[in-house]
Amino acid sequence: MENEDIEKAVIAYLKKKGFKQTELAFQEEQNKVSSASQTDPDIAKRILSFAQSENGPARYQDGYSKLRSWTYSSLDLYKHELLRVLYPVFIHCFMDLVAKGHTQEARTFFNSFREDHELMHLRDLQKLEGILSPSHLEEMEFAHSTRQSKVNIKICQYSYELLLQYLHKTQSITMLGIINERIDFQVSPGQPSTISDDAEVVTLVGSSHDAAKQINQKEIRWGLLEDSLEERLEKASGLLSDSEKAEGENKKGDLEENKKKSVDGGKPGNSTKKLKKDKLVGATGKGVRSETNTTSMAPRVKPELTLPVIPTEVEHSIIEDLRNRVQLGSLALPSVSFYTFINTHNGLNCSSISHDGSLVAGGFSDSSLKVWDMSKIGQLADTSNVQGENGPTANEHSLGSDDRKRPYTLFQGHAGPVYSATFSPLGDFVLSSSSDSTVRLWSTKLNANLVCYKGHNYPVWDVQFSPVGHYFASCSHDRTARIWSMDRILPLRVMAGHLSDVDCVQWHANCNYIATGSSDKTVRLWDVQSGECVRIFIGHRSMILSIAMSPDGRYMASGDEDGTIMMWDLSSGRCVTPLMGHTSCVWTLAFSCEGSLLASGSADCTVKLWDVTASPKPPRAEDSKAGSANRLRSLKTLPTKSTPVYTLQFSRRNLLFAAGVLSTSV
Structure with missing residues (x-):
């Protein structure tokens, strides 16, 4: 086989792998290249030259610039999801350039595109500005943790397929490699999420998403403490529930009677106005019980710490405050x-x-x-x-x-x-x-x-x-x-x-x-x-x-x-x-x-x-x-x-x- 044909075959093979590349596949490819180099030194030189050109500083600038232009020209429906990919690609391009010793090219790349990300990631960019040599990537905690963990991005199925189609069509191996190695896509069916949801769909630095999921499966007891002062007050209030029900029945009867009177010739306008006023006072009044009070429905748990004893006079004072608590809501805002x-x-x-x-x-x-x-x-x-x-x-x-x-x-x-x-x-x-x-x-x-x-x-x-x-x-x-x-x-x-x-x-x-x-x-x-x-x-x-x-x-x-x-x-x-x-x-x-x-x-x-x-x-x-x-x-x-x-x-x-x-x- 001609040298050019071998080179094209290797390039085509690498491009074909795309997102599916594994360590085993890389090892097999390395073995093929190694055996070919033993038979013909020129082939090895050509492949080495190709690898160097692929990893050259110009590839990062050119590849990211094209990806950025394609993303910004996408349909508005999918653009905001595709834009999430740009920031992690940007910072990893920059850090890869620094890691390979292309410090000057890295600074030029960073300054060329940083404005795109200053609105959402200014604090991170200020940290990355301090990276001036490969040793800084290991010494700086933010850079080190970023390179050690993947970025988690939520994206809909169609946006994901559009991105794959672009990368394969343009044969952008450098961008494809970074995305494959550095981004963990969480593809969801259905329509793209809204722009306002961006805060919860991208995780750049922090704990591994898988580790977080595992930790979040642990059981927790989120209820309130047993025998708290609030619970005692609720129990005391519960004793009055029967009398409150009876009072409610009487009020209902009074309303029926007033209704009959208004039908028989009373003044319905005044009656209606009074009912509206009573309703407003009831919604904003001091003693009314809010329907949205969730503390009474919360489960009770035992304390894990030895709790201090509350003095009797202090306990009485707190209970008095709880009795006189204003019930707040959308109609009753606090002073x-x-x-x-x-x-x-x-x-x-x-x-x-x-x-x-x-x-x-x-x-x-x-x-x-x-x-x-x-x-x-x-x-x-x-x-x-x-x-x-x-x-x-x-x-x-x-x-x-x-x-x-x-x-x-x-x-x-x-x-x-x-x-x-x-x-x-x-x-x-x-x-x-x-x-x-x-x-x-x-x-x-x-x-x-x-x-x-x-x-x-x-x-x-x-x-x-x-x-x-x-x-x-x-x-x-x-x-x-x-x-x-x-x-x-x-x-x-x-x-x-x-x-x-x-x-x-x-x-x-x-x-x-x-x-x-x-x-x-x-x-x-x-x-x-x-x-x-x-x-x-x-x-x-x-x-x-x-x-x-x-x-x-x-x-x-x-x-x-x-x-x-x-x-x-x-x-x-x-x-x-x-x-x-x-x-x-x-x-x-x-x-x-x-x-x-x-x-x-x-x-x-x-x-x-x-x-x-x-x-x-x-x-x-x-x-x-x-x-x-x-x-x-x-x-x-x-x-x-x-x-x-x-x-x-x-x-x-x-x-x-x-x-x-x-x-x-x-």
């Missing part, structure tokens, strides 16, 4: 009390509000923690009432950092900026975490530091008290989260598994689990007793900054740096729906006490209220065409003048507290 920090000179890093709103804490870059007692400064604060168009009243209070104007308690002890603060459920303690790698416990009664907890090796980004107090969780730049108790200076559990910083932590309602959000774009759920990861939630496109748990313990919301909020079903590990609306970082999330509303606070200077009762279950495959059929509804947006929202906290009576710092740069 909002907003605390604004002024004159902080960009020194405020975090804020926290006690459950009753009487104490407000701020953590500062000068290593200080300051706590304001609102009962003492309420008369000094400038208060203005702003009534929304249809809803909540926002009371705004100003907090100054100048002790001549506003009284506060100063807590000093940290040796670095304070990044997080949290009050105990009763407000008698406050925890703070700092860049000095420590967590400190302060007494608001004694105004003193009680304990310094050391265990983390790097800055501690977040710390949160458990719903019952005594226990708390912290997370750090060292990629771990830790469980502590107030009476021990060493952690009880260490949760390790995230690939990057653990930026936020939140307790489950039954205290048996904690959730952690990380810069690796994943949220993990950990069993407090065993320290094992029992859920991995994949779908965010940027670092997770906030987490909130629903009161019944079934759902979790997480907010990221891009402004996206995702609602998760803990039992299945699936995303119920993404919430789009914020234009900047979502710094704080909070569920209302009965679980019907979700409040979100952002750096875009707004508080948004979402109706979470509109999405009781994860979306089905047949719903993908509709896209927004199962999407949560945004009820109201409450803008501030120029105050990014740092923290949100619902009181036990369902008053929403919020805090932020006045910003002149917004």
Whole structure:
């Protein structure tokens, strides 16, 4: 056989393999080439020359440019799905060029096409900019983990077939090789998914999708604690159900009688108006029981931790708050009390509000923690009432950092900026975490530091008290989260598994689990007793900054740096729906006490209220065409003048507290 014929046969064979290439096939081909080279050295040279040209730097630029042009010229119905393929191909082309030593060509390639991906992946691109040599691919954690794992992309059957047809028709071996080696397609039947679903269909870096699926099959107990105060109150209320039924029968009889009177010559207009008024009062009234209160339907589980004993007087106070709780919903939005920090000179890093709103804490870059007692400064604060168009009243209070104007308690002890603060459920303690790698416990009664907890090796980004107090969780730049108790200076559990910083932590309602959000774009759920990861939630496109748990313990919301909020079903590990609306970082999330509303606070200077009762279950495959059929509804947006929202906290009576710092740069 002529040399040219052998070369063409080898090329045709490699092209024919396409996506079906295996290690065994490659080995067999290598053996054929090896035997041919022994008989004719010229053939070996030709094949080597072909391989070098195939892997040359120009092939990446040319192949990606053609794939990009074809994708952007595709039909709109399939274009947004095909565009998902471009970003992983882009970064792997760049890293392959660097790995082969073509540093200059890699920089040219990167700068030529980076603008296409800056909107969705700016943070990743900024990391990749630092790769200047092959050694950086191994030293940089992001690049190393990206090259070690495949990208998971959901795509419909027809889009997948269009892509295959293009790659085979154009004989783009370089692009075909990257896609085959680096992308794991999850092909689904039916129509393409909508653009708004992109947040949950592409997973670039994080845990292996197969490993996540295996972990998410573990059983979890998402219900509420047995014999909780809420359960006791429900049982006590149940004793009155018979009398309530009797009262309902009487009301029904009265309505029938009024109806008869109106037919007999009464004034139907007044009667109808009164009924509508009664209905409105019943929907928004203080004592009405919401039909969307899911806590009463949640299963009860036993605690895995030894719970602290609640003093009798405190128990009575909490039950009284629960009795007087306002039932919120789409027709009854919460009142909002907003605390604004002024004159902080960009020194405020975090804020926290006690459950009753009487104490407000701020953590500062000068290593200080300051706590304001609102009962003492309420008369000094400038208060203005702003009534929304249809809803909540926002009371705004100003907090100054100048002790001549506003009284506060100063807590000093940290040796670095304070990044997080949290009050105990009763407000008698406050925890703070700092860049000095420590967590400190302060007494608001004694105004003193009680304990310094050391265990983390790097800055501690977040710390949160458990719903019952005594226990708390912290997370750090060292990629771990830790469980502590107030009476021990060493952690009880260490949760390790995230690939990057653990930026936020939140307790489950039954205290048996904690959730952690990380810069690796994943949220993990950990069993407090065993320290094992029992859920991995994949779908965010940027670092997770906030987490909130629903009161019944079934759902979790997480907010990221891009402004996206995702609602998760803990039992299945699936995303119920993404919430789009914020234009900047979502710094704080909070569920209302009965679980019907979700409040979100952002750096875009707004508080948004979402109706979470509109999405009781994860979306089905047949719903993908509709896209927004199962999407949560945004009820109201409450803008501030120029105050990014740092923290949100619902009181036990369902008053929403919020805090932020006045910003002149917004």
